Structures are given as structure tokens and as C-alpha cells.
Amino acid sequence: MxxxxxxxxxxxxxxxxxxxxxxxxxxxxxxxxxxxxxxLRVRQGLRGVAAWEGETGSLSAEEVAAGxxxxxxxxxxxxxxxxxxxxx
Amino acid sequence: MSPAKREGLVYxxxxxxxxxxxxxxxxxxxRAALSNGIVPVVPAVTVAEGYRTEIRRDRIxxxxxxxxxxxxxxxxxxxxxxxxxRCDTSDLxxxxxxxxxxxxxxxxVTQQKPVLRAAAAAFGHDLVLYAV
Numbered sequence: 624m625x626x627x628x629x630x631x632x633x634x635x636x637x638x639x640x641x642x643x644x645x646x647x648x649x650x651x652x653x654x655x656x657x658x659x660x661x662x663l664r665v666r667q668g669l670r671g672v673a674a675w676e677g678e679t680g681s682l683s684a685e686e687v688a689a690g691x692x693x694x695x696x697x698x699x700x701x702x703x704x705x706x707x708x709x710x711x
Numbered sequence: 712m713s714p715a716k717r718e719g720l721v722y723x724x725x726x727x728x729x730x731x732x733x734x735x736x737x738x739x740x741x742r743a744a745l746s747n748g749i750v751p752v753v754p755a756v757t758v759a760e761g762y763r764t765e766i767r768r769d770r771i772x773x774x775x776x777x778x779x780x781x782x783x784x785x786x787x788x789x790x791x792x793x794x795x796x797r798c799d800t801s802d803l804x805x806x807x808x809x810x811x812x813x814x815x816x817x818x819x820v821t822q823q824k825p826v827l828r829a830a831a832a833a834f835g836h837d838l839v840l841y842a843v
Contacts, residue, residue: 661750668745668777672738675773679733682742690739694747697818697841700714704823704842705736
């Protein structure tokens with residue numbers, strides 16, 4: 624089922640969405656819907672992380688930094704094996 | 712030659728188990744991905760395996776809240792089945808993870824298993840793996 628909504632976008636954003644939708648081969652609405660869905664997933668996911676932290680303790684700044692560094696390595700195409708991160 | 716960049720992450724069964732046992736690096740990586748606008752992807756067959764084999768299903772649910780579960784259907788299921796046969800394995804979850812990584816140019820997060828490399832070779836894929 625689809626709900627129709629009237630939304631307002633900055634001209635530049637609307638143009639960029641139009642171009643991105645054209646490149647991806649989908650409609651303007653489908654592209655916006657997909658972007659919103661992704662944003663909702665991120666939001667739900669971070670809530671999931673917070674729920675886990677509530678149970679086990681928040682990630683320390685060192686752990687957060689280690690996660691960021693690992694992500695950067697993987698995105699750059701480098702494999703790795705698990706190493707321990709000192710707990711706060 | 713520098714290694715090829717990856718567009719995202721695919722979680723295998725090992726990632727689900729690591730999250731369930733409270734592996735802090737796994738959760739730190741998951742947080743980093745989401746904070747950078749990356750929604751990790753998990754094949755549906757891997758989700759099924761996770762719920763079949765893990766006691767801490769609540770934690771799998773917390774992890775999956777921030778993922779995209781990709782249906783195991785059509786062409787991807789056919790490719791995975793064919794490669795599983797070539798690799799002489801019934802571990803469809805691992806093969807599906809590699810198939811997804813190859814198709815979407817993702818890095819893999821899971822436990823180290825020989826079948827991963829075998830499947831990657833069968834797909835002609837240069838596997839980027841974080842072994843939890």
C-alpha cells in the first residue's frame with residue numbers, strides 16, 4: 624500500500640534527488656521512500672545498540688574509535704581478524 | 712595495486728553469534744557502520760540459522776534492528792545453490808553471505824571458515840573478511 628504525501632524540498636535537493644533517481648533507474652518517489660527507509664533503519668539500529676549498551680555498559684570512546692577504524696579498514700578493502708578492545 | 716574499496720557490510724552467522732555473546736568489537740563496528748549511514752545486510756537464510764542456533768535471540772533482534780534482511784530468492788538462491796554444490800557444502804548461509812558480498816561489493820563480517828574462501832574462489836571474488 625502507498626500513502627500520498629505532499630512534501631517540500633530545497634530546489635537543490637530536489638534536483639539532486641531527480642538526478643540520483645534517474646541514475647538508479649527508479650522514480651522520484653521510490654528514491655525518496657528508499658532514502659527514508661534507510662534513515663529509519665539507521666535510527667532503529669542505533670536504538671538497538673543503545674539497548675545492548677543499557678544491558679552491558681556503554682561503549683567507551685576507545686571502543687567507538689576502534690569500531691570506526693575497523694570499518695574504515697574494511698571499506699578500504701583490507702581484511703582483519705578480531706582483536707580485543709580493552710573494556711572501560 | 713591497492714585493494715578495491717567496499718560499499719558496505721554483510722553479516723554472516725558468526726557476526727550474529729558475536730553480537731549475541733556481547734562481543735564489544737562487533738557492537739562497536741555495528742555502531743560505526745550505522746553512524747556512517749551504512750546499513751549492514753544479512754541474507755535471510757543466515758537470519759534463520761541465527762535464530763535456529765543462538766540462545767540469546769533478544770540480542771540478535773537488537774542487532775538485526777539496524778540491518779537489511781535480504782530475501783533468499785530467485786537468482787541469488789540459484790547462484791548460492793550451484794556454488795554450494797561445487798564446494799561440496801551444505802552451509803548455504805556462508806555461501807549466501809559470499810554471494811551477496813560478491814554481488815554488492817561488500818566486506819564480510821563472520822567467523823573464519825574454509826568454505827568462505829572456497830565459495831569466494833568459485834564466484835571469482837576477492838573476499839574482504841573481518842573474522843570475529
